[in-house]
Amino acid sequence: MVNDPAHLVVMGVSGSGKSTVAELLAARLRRPFAEADEFHPPENIDKMAAGEPLTDDDRWPWLRTMRDWLTAQSALHQPAIVTCSALRRVYRDVLREARGTVLFVHLSGDPALVGERIGDRSGHFMPASLLPSQYQTLEPLGTDERGVTVSVEGTPEEITTEVIDGLGLGAEPTSWPGGSQHGVD
Numbered sequence: 001m002v003n004d005p006a007h008l009v010v011m012g013v014s015g016s017g018k019s020t021v022a023e024l025l026a027a028r029l030r031r032p033f034a035e036a037d038e039f040h041p042p043e044n045i046d047k048m049a050a051g052e053p054l055t056d057d058d059r060w061p062w063l064r065t066m067r068d069w070l071t072a073q074s075a076l077h078q079p080a081i082v083t084c085s086a087l088r089r090v091y092r093d094v095l096r097e098a099r100g101t102v103l104f105v106h107l108s109g110d111p112a113l114v115g116e117r118i119g120d121r122s123g124h125f126m127p128a129s130l131l132p133s134q135y136q137t138l139e140p141l142g143t144d145e146r147g148v149t150v151s152v153e154g155t156p157e158e159i160t161t162e163v164i165d166g167l168g169l170g171a172e173p174t175s176w177p178g179g180s181q182h183g184v185d
């Protein structure tokens with residue numbers, strides 16, 4: 001539908017900077033913002049905190065709640081931003097079922113750098129020991145998937161600017177969704 005909003009899902013492995021970058025994006029683009037972790041049932045959080053990776057079956061209902069949150073934002077004609085690991089293409093397919101357009105921002109980096117950042121982080125339930133399983137599960141964006149892939153090597157501000165430029169959102173809110181990478185047209 002032409003007037004449906006285009007949402008952004010900031011994706012990537014744990015510690016790739018999704019919360020950090022999404023918060024900056026939400027401030028710069030003046031959009032509502034939600035965190036995937038807010039949508040997990042307590043059992044999922046307990047499982048990850050205990051060092052056990054989630055299974056597909058743990059993730060399906062969680063993905064559907066985020067899909068429905070995006071659809072609710074569309075009903076308000078509000079383009080939104082949500083963080084979500086969205087590691088596999090089939091997970092992203094669930095999010096793409098949301099009403100409106102769903103674009104993915106993949107924060108991509110090597111395990112050593114991301115591991116270092118997780119090691120320096122405190123007060124988060126997700127243990128660094130789960131990082132290898134996150135990379136094993138990760139399927140990067142396909143060339144036919146709409147969105148942009150950016151390196152996590154820069155500062156959060158640099159990454160945010162790269163995302164905005166890569167998606168052609170510099171003139172938000174009037175020019176959405178311009179730009180062109182990974183099938184954004």
Ligand SMILES: Nc1ncnc2c1ncn2[C@@H]1O[C@H](COP(=O)(O)OP(=O)(O)OP(=O)(O)O)[C@@H](O)[C@H]1O
Nearest residue numbers: 013014015016017018019020117121126154155156
């Ligand atoms: N570009 C960056 N440069 C340096 N440090 C960063 C950068 N991005 C994030 N960090 C730091 O790395 C850590 C992980 O970032 P963040 O919590 O945003 O990742 P995340 O992908 O949301 O993680 P999770 O999925 O586990 O919640 C934090 O301590 C954050 O301050």
Ligand SMILES: O=C(O)[C@H](O)[C@@H](O)[C@H](O)[C@H](O)CO
Nearest residue numbers: 013014015037054085086126
């Ligand atoms: O799919 C997953 O395994 C989960 O979403 C994890 O990635 C965590 O929720 C998150 O990254 C930690 O905050």
